[in-house]
Amino acid sequence: MQRAVGKVTIICLCLFILIFSNLALSTQSGTSILGNWMSKPGQFKIVFRVYQNKNGSFTAFTDIPDQEAWDMPVDLTLSDGSVVRFEIYNIRCVYEGTISKNGRTIEGQFKGPDGGGMPLVLERVDNPPVRTSKRPQEPKKPYPYKEKEVFFENKTDNVKLAGTLTLPGANGPYPAVLLITGSGPNDRDQHIWGHRTYLVIADYLTRRGIAVLRYDDRGVGRSTGDYDKATFEEFKRDALAGVEYIKTLPDINVKKIGILGHSEGGAIAPLAASESPDVAYVVLLAAPGLSDFEGLLEQFTDGYRAKGAGEKAISVKRSILKNIFYAVRQEDDANAAKTKILEILRKAKPELAKLTADEKQKIELESVDTYDFDWILSTGFSSILRYNPKEALRKVRCPVLAMNGDKDTQMPKENLKGIAEALEAGGNHQYTIKELPGLNHLFQTAQSGSPSEYASIEETVSPAVLNIISDWILKQTSK
Known part of the structure; x- marks a missing residue:
């Protein structure tokens, strides 16, 4: 039972259509934002599609093909003629970029729920990837209800x-x-x-x-x-x-x-x-x-095992997480919990030093000094631990x-x-x-x-x- 936390997180969510009116769609050079925009090869694959409706309003969607996420609604804004913002509000991610003068590319940043970002360049494409997976149980309108x-x-x-x-x-x-x-x-x-x-x-x-x-x-x-x-x-x-x-x-x-x-x-x-x-x-x-405390430990353990981590490395990480989870559950004050977590990580250094770099990577703890545990202190995750x-x-x-x-x-x-x-x-x-x-x-x-x-x-x-x-x-x- 995991929440969406940590680095740029993609969660597949639903489709519903948003209509946008009074949207300026032309850049300074006169090129239209209408059409299909896809990230360049070698980057995180994402597609943005912008359409104009018969009544003159506009609709935008995004697809993340590798994660089978299709037709997610997008809130599209365009400012200063060439600065575009695609907000995928259902998964709390945003892409902001600037359209090139020739209207063929958009260069910007893709930001996840935690605010962390990565550079991403979009290119105008004629034939973006299309959904090939089948979902035979999804009902088709009109419904008999x-x-x-x-x-x-x-x-x-x-x-x-x-x-x-x-x-x-x-x-x-x-x-x-x-x-x-x-x-x-x-x-x-x-x-x-x-x-x-x-x-x-x-x-x-x-x-x-x-x-x-x-x-x-x-x-x-x-x-x-x-x-x-x-x-x-x-x-x-x-x-x-x-x-x-x-x-x-x-x-x-x-x-x-x-x-x-x-x-x-x-x-x-x-x-x-x-x-x-x-x-x-x-x-x-x-x-x-x-x-939930026990269940979470099992989830993390299974995840590390699926990545190929050995039982010794898993045991080390499980022990660290168990102590951290106890600390967070017992402390209502976030600063006090953070102090305890830092001490737990400090004491774990000798055991971690016995693991290889590959083992540390598989248990997602390559360095005690750079380990990001803010997600554990979040309101949502703390609530899970205390349930x-x-x-x-x-x-x-x-x-x-x-x-x-x-x-x-x-x-x-x-x-x-x-x-x-x-x-x-x-x-x-x-x-x-x-x-x-x-x-x-x-x-x-x-x-x-x-x-x-x-x-x-x-x-x-x-x-x-x-x-x-x-x-x-x-x-x-x-x-």
Whole structure:
């Protein structure tokens, strides 16, 4: 359950179209910004596409072909006739550059979420890369149900959240479910490695007669707020604001509203459900049941092992991270935590000195003196470290469905045992636990379960998973 932190980070997210009007599109030399712009060979591959609509307004998109990220909306501005800014707000990245006098190139900087940048030169191209991967489960319009853009407000935090509501074609009242996205700044479709997981889930459930509300995380897409500074408590309030909004809808059975959370969303769901009597059921997909602390260590360990690191090197890095995580969890003051981290790194120098340069590289700790640990001190990551899933789950009183793939390398299947134990400890016996063979963290049928496979797998969500979720929800809401 990892957040987007560190160096320039690319997270695949959703597609929706933004229209821009009153945009000056000509440079001083009279050349148009319209068309396709791609980074030069040998650089980070990215494409920006600018179109003019029939009504005279403009639309811009970006593609990152190597990461199967296509059609991401871009906020385009042009100043002084030749200074262009492409803001990919869904992934919080920006490209700023200057168009050459001949209008054939743009020279500038690509900046990631952390502010770090790299030089990037774009060239005008006639035939940019096109998407070849298939996503057969993505629904095609027109849909056999109602769909509309909606907005609701977390009044406590003054955050306005944007989402998509889908309502079955038949007459209501319907049961409903709110979808909470996983880790990292996600859009309403939870667009990951070219897959729109929540679009597929929402489509399937709505066709089965269940109303679905999915929404952009705060600070993502059309939602306001700051994702990076948000805590689990604030994400919980966002979710509860969604439940309150669903209650106002005329076609909804207000006694049959549930929450579905994937990965980190599966941490937020119990917090929301335990606080609101309006939550009738909870679906947890690859959710934490053990301490996130333990789960994070396993994630990092698996990642280093996948890079070819030896067990000795992994043990050294795991020990360092464990001590750092403890320090951050125990210290509310960032400066005090930073002091402790520096001392931990200083004491680790003798053990690190025994490793080769190659081993240090594979465990991502080439030098203690230059190690960047600011991401660990971030509000979001600190919130993850301090989250206790068992404590949250013990307070849940409604029925729970918890599922995990046995090839999940990001949230291991062992978490299911922790979920069951926590619910039992709280006196909740209304739960169903399912360990699903052959499925990864995204619930795709997988070979190894490694995140490197996500984009290459055509399946977005296993049909069996979709069926289990819908059958279970309909069973709970028919009582």
